[in-house]
Amino acid sequence: MNDRLKTLSRGIIDVSPLMIPVVPFGIIYGVIGMELGLSAYMTFGMSIIIFGGASQIVLLQLFSGGASSLVTITSVGAVNSRHLLYGAVFSEYLSHLKLTWKIILSYVLIDQAFAVSNTYFKKNKNNTFKHYHLLGAGFTCWTIWQISTILGIVLGSVVPEELGLSFTISLTFVALLINDFRKFKNIIVMLVSGIVATIGYNTIPFQAYIIVAAIAALLVATLLTLITLKKN
Amino acid sequence: MHWSTIIYCGIITYLTRFSTIFLLKEDILNDKTKKILSYVPSAIFPAIIFPPIFLDSAGSLDIDNNPKILAALFAIIIGFFSRSIIATIFAGTYFLLVFDFCILPIEKLIIKPLMFHKFKVSNDLLGIFYMLLCQFSFATNDAFVKVIYENYDEIFVLNQIIFIRGIFTLLFILLFLYIKKEIDFKLIFYSKELRIRGLLESLAGLFFFIGIALLPFANVYILLSMAPILLTAFSAIFLNEKVRWRRWSAVLLGFVGVVVVINPGKLETSYYFIFPIIAAIMLSIRDMYTKNFKKDYPSLQIAFMTCFVVTIFFGILSIYKFYDFSLKDIFILFISAFFLSIGYIFSIATIKIALVSVTSTFRYSVILWGILYGYFLFDEVPSTNTYVGALIIVVSGLIIISRQKKIGVIK
Structure with missing residues (x-):
């Protein structure tokens, strides 16, 4: 006990x-x-x-x-x-x-x-x-x-x-990412996700921009991972 | 929003946590999958972050003059260096508040006089809020200065600290001036009045920072709170303002408070207490001088020139001895300068939005911040005398404010 x-x-x-x-x-x-x-x-x-x-x-x-x-x-x-x-x-x-x-x-x-x-x-x-x-x-x-x-x-x-307060939401998520700001590959993934979401906000129907952006960014992440694994 | 949505989301959330623990006997995800999963936060959060920052409420791209982008960048810089979640959130919010004030006219602030649930928020309440933020900013800035001073523990390091902080502060104020379109160097640099005011401020700063360095943090603010009391006395003596027995007794009461704080029986802090008092005297002289300005300057211009003279003043003094600052020290000074400049901004905002008689009461909140910073950063526990003395000084200050309001010296 x-x-x-x-x-x-x-x-x-x-x-x-x-x-x-x-x-x-x-x-x-x-x-x-x-x-x-x-x-x-x-x-x-x-x-x-x-x-x-x-x-x-x-x-x-x-x-x-x-x-x-x-x-x-x-x-x-x-x-x-x-x-x-x-x-x-x-x-x-x-x-x-x-x-x-x-x-x-x-x-x-x-x-x-x-x-x-x-x-x-x-x-x-x-x-x-x-x-x-x-x-x-x-x-x-x-x-x-x-x-x-x-x-x-x-x-x-x-x-x-x-x-x-909508801005505070964004900041909260920025804060959750602080440990990733120092990694170059993460920054690329972040930019892809953010840019896709911003462009898609109006163009992608049903407010699905978060999912679409996330999938796009994860694809990039997968690519980056595969490339680095091959190099090693 | 339906409960069903919430429950489904709950189930989804739970399943993602449960499934791999439950299904996998051993760790069967390979390194590649793990590596990719580790990118999930980076892949998802920006999708949530970007749109509200870059798009306006109608959904179209808003890059021109968008304070949210600057605020987010500032938050990222702070997050990058501090790695602190709280610091990141606060820095961004704070920055946006300040920029809102700079860019938009008062009526269009995001936090404008709004309806609370039951009662209407007046400009006064907002003014008080700004005053609290202003005092908090000033105290934070001084606390950072003291932190660096304690790293070196030599009085001459103050010169270089204030010089470097001044340069950063000038940049910030310049940015604000630029945004408000009030840059007018000809007016700023050719004004003798502003130069003299800057010099007075430099002298006050000199004594103030010696006090900050040598005395317990909170005590400096308590003693500095004598400034409005001294101003009353000086106005009576030098400016022939009519001051009758009530305010004179308040002035006397203020001095009693000082004696209680200093505690001459024990003299805990030796004779260093004289420095903040001299600073308070210099500040009252400065304010007396400002009262008699012949021209009206935008407050930010006054702040800029004052800071400029102070920076030069301490720049010259810092030639005496050079210190090798680490990058971290300089970063701390950068943050300190940020707080100082928004302290200026909020002090201007306070005056513009609410009556002096309402807000100046809350000037004393700086003592509270001082005690808190003293306790948490510098391990200082104020004595009973400090509390009692502070209370007496605050009360005498309040008497003066209420009298001034009654006879119409201030609004």
Whole structure:
């Protein structure tokens, strides 16, 4: 028991510094939700049901642009496809667990939790209770995200309605990319995606510009990867 | 928006997380697939980022004079160097706010007097908001200066710090001037009034920064808050303004506050307290002088010339000893200059949008920022005396403001 608790609290401690930016992000999400005229229940419900900052904000953005459900759902799926990677990396460590564990842990496997637990797993391969680390980290994120969403909902009814928050959304995503700005290939991929989306915003029907741009950029990414692999 | 959409999105999100954990016994994705998946954020987020920045609300390309592009670039630069998510978001938002103010006339600000849910936001409230931002910007800028000073821990390094920061600040103000189309070098450089004002500011800056370097961070601001109180006294003595017993007692009260902060019984901070007080005196002289300007200058032009003289002043002083700044130091100074210049902008915005009597009360928020920065950056815990003294000074300042309003000296 002691070991489990120790690992659990390790997870909580490890993820805490990453929670600082999550708070403003959650608040922004809550405020935007209210600003777009969603009910407080719906805004908060999304945080519980989806529990993924980027997905939720994409959902809101497409909703405000009047996209259809199908496009919205596929776009959210595209945004989330990076989680496939997380699962794939973790399957090595978690494959021995019971199904219940996998079901619970999948719910909280978000960017921040992945980042800290991945480092921990690599160092502590032999800890039998290592999944408690992910549990602690994940549910810390979960709690913080819910609290900051509520804060945003409360503030959303106070903050001026016309406050230009669409720009803040963009900035939030810029912030999520900061680690990739130093990689040349990533910048090419970013430019492709951005330019296709900007041109396609008006020309591609059904607000599908996010998916189209993402696929185009991923194709370029695939090409770049293949070229570099060949060189080596 | 239907609940069903949300639930489907929830399921999709959950499945992407669950599927690979559940399906894969071992890690069977090959390196190539992993490598490609690692590009997913780069491939998707720009698709979300670009359109709102480059397109206007009607959906057509908007590149000319679009502050959002500059703000996003600024955010990227900050993100690139700081690697901090919060810093990136704040930098961009802040930048856009400032540019909005510069480019658009007051009535067209994005944050304009809007309806809150229950009550209408007046210009006063907005003015107060600007004042808070302004004081925050100034305090942040000074905090950065102190951070660099502490790296070297020699008083002469201040000259070079202020010189380099001044150059960056001039560039920022020049940018703002250009955007507002107020560049008029002939007027700026040939004005004797502006030159003298700059010189007064330089002297004030000299003493102020010595104070920043040697005293606890918050105390400098507390003592500097004597400036409006001193201005009242000086106006009475030198400008023959009629000041009667109420304001005189407020002035006396202010001095009591100073004595409490300094705490002569213990004299915790030795005699260094004199520097911010001298700075406060210089600032009141500067303001007295500005009051009597014969011409009306746009505020940004005043800020530009003042900063120009200050930069030259400290540039000359910095010849005394040269320090080898690292690139990081210079970057910090760049950020510091950014905050300083938007501090100027917001202070102008405050005056333009709201009454002085309303906003000047919130000038004292700088003490709060000072205490916070002191606590978090410099490990300073203010003593009880500091708090009590600060309170007394603020109260005496408030008395003066309310009296001035009543007798119509300020609006």
